Amino acid sequence: MGFSKAIITSGPTREWIDPVRYISNASSGKMGFHIAEEVGKWISNVIYIHGLVLEEYKNPLKASRVFVETTSEMCDALLSEIEDDTLLIMAAAPADFRPVESKDSKIKKEDGTETLILELVKNPDILKTVSSKISKDGIGGCCLVGFAAETNSLEEYALGKLKSKNLDYIVGNYVGKNEQGFGEGDTSVIVYSSVGKAAEIGPFSKEVISEKIVEFLKKETSKKVLKS
Numbered sequence: 159m160g161f162s163k164a165i166i167t168s169g170p171t172r173e174w175i176d177p178v179r180y181i182s183n184a185s186s187g188k189m190g191f192h193i194a195e196e197v198g199k200w201i202s203n204v205i206y207i208h209g210l211v212l213e214e215y216k217n218p219l220k221a222s223r224v225f226v227e228t229t230s231e232m233c234d235a236l237l238s239e240i241e242d243d244t245l246l247i248m249a250a251a252p253a254d255f256r257p258v259e260s261k262d263s264k265i266k267k268e269d270g271t272e273t274l275i276l277e278l279v280k281n282p283d284i285l286k287t288v289s290s291k292i293s294k295d296g297i298g299g300c301c302l303v304g305f306a307a308e309t310n311s312l313e314e315y316a317l318g319k320l321k322s323k324n325l326d327y328i329v330g331n332y333v334g335k336n337e338q339g340f341g342e343g344d345t346s347v348i349v350y351s352s353v354g355k356a357a358e359i360g361p362f363s364k365e366v367i368s369e370k371i372v373e374f375l376k377k378e379t380s381k382k383v384l385k386s
Contacts, residue, residue, distance in 0.1 A: 162243040164201040166194040167250035169211035171229045176261035187211025190249035192368035194218035229281040243299040289324040306330040
């Protein structure tokens with residue numbers, strides 16, 4: 159099948175605790191950036207929705223940029239862009255939780271206070287929300303691709319997310335102090351579909367990993383009918 163549009167998300171989101179502190183993660187945006195550049199060689203209309211990525215990963219060739227800061231902003235941007243015949247690759251690493259309250263002024267370290275309790279609330283699940291909109295509005299011909307960055311039990315969690323978020327594919331990789339899922343180093347990924355493991359890629363640089371993920375998707379989606 160052919161896609162008239164592609165949406166690639168990239169990088170981390172930020173959830174502010176007070177004016178100087180926030181919740182985020184170590185995602186650089188490198189994977190999403192290179193995926194967007196590769197998809198741009200295949201699909202002419204590419205929307206690159208990114209959080210606070212490193213400077214060198216802000217402007218993929220042949221893509222229109224949409225900057226967001228929070229997870230809710232990323233979700234809203236996706237909902238406004240999704241339409242028939244869209245390939246969505248959710249390579250971003252949005253924050254799963256946000257503070258119940260973001261303070262207007264800097265939280266002070268008081269004398270005699272050894273702990274600070276920070277109450278968090280879940281952010282919207284972006285892919286579940288988008289999948290629900292596709293179903294509710296009868297949007298056809300879409301392919302939803304998620305990422306699962308895990309510290310353990312990768313296959314179990316990846317397949318669980320694939321099913322619960324109603325995805326076509328999910329790209330799984332290990333992250334953590336001794337892994338290279340975040341950052342600049344070489345990495346490996348496993349692509350899962352509803353039938354289980356579909357492809358193993360790596361270890362390669364993220365540029366090569368991105369190229370091979372897009373090659374896989376181009377080949378697979380050319381022979382099947384996807385979300386409607």
